Amino acid sequence: MTEQHSGFPRRDAEGRIRTLGDLLGVSLAGLVIGVLAVVLFDFAFASFGAGEFGQANGWLAVILPAWLYWEDFRAWEFGAARVVAALAAGAAGVTAGLVAAGLAAGLPPLLSGGLGAAGFTLAYAVVWFPGVRWLARRTG
Template identity: 75%
Template sequence: MTEQRSGFPRRDAEGRILTLGDLLGIGLAGWVVGVLALALFDWAFALIGTAEFGRTNGWLAMILPAWLFWDDFRAWDFGAARVVGALLAAALGVVAGLVVAGLAGGLAPLFTGGLAALAFTLVYAVVWFPSVHWLARRTG
C-alpha cells in the first residue's frame, strides 16, 4: 500500500484510510463540528424566540462522521468484507448510541442525541476499521 497523498487523513492508493487513529481523529472532529453547528443554530433560534435552546435533535451531529464512514466504505473493493464490516459496525454503533441516549435521557435532546452520536462514532470506527481489514485479509 502506497500513500495516495500527504495530509490528514492518510490514505492508500485506493483511497482507504490507513490508520484507526486517522479514522477516529477525523470522525471525532466531524462530530465536534456537527455539535457546534447544531448548538449555534439552536442558540440562534432560541435567541429570536422561535424555540427553546436544546430542542434540536443531537443525532444530527452524525452527518459528517457518517459521510467519512461512507467515503471509506466506498474506497474498499466490492465484496463481503466491506458489507459485513459496515453492517456489524453500524449495528453495534446504533446499539451503543441508543444505550447512551437512554442513560442520558434526562438531558435536552441536543445533548442526549449529541452523546449518542459520539458513542456511535467511536464504536463504528473501532469496529469498522479492524473488522474490514481482518475480513479483507481472510477473503481476498
C-alpha cells in the first residue's frame, strides 16, 4: 500500500487511516477540541445570562470524532463489512458512552456528557478499526 499523503493521520492509497494509534490520536484530539468549544460556548451564554455555566450538553463534543469516523467509513469500499463493523462499533460506542455518562449522572451535563462522548469515542475506535479489517478479509 502506498501512502496517500504525508499528513496526520497517515492514510493508505484508498484514504483509510492506517493505524489504530492514528485513529485514536486524531479522534481524541477532536474530542478535546469539541469539549473546549462546548465549554467556550457555554461560558459565553452563561456570561450573557442565558443559563448557568455547565448546563450545555457535553455530548456535542463528539461531533469531530464522529466526522472522522464517517470519513474513514466512506474510504472503505462499498460492502457488508463496513456496515457491520460500523453498526457494531456504534453499538459499543453508544453503550460505553451511556455507561460513562450514567456513572457521572450527578455531575453537570457538560461534564457527564463530555465523559459520555469520551466513552463513545474510545469504544468506537477500538471496535471499528480491527473490526472492519477483520470483516473485510473474511468477506473480500
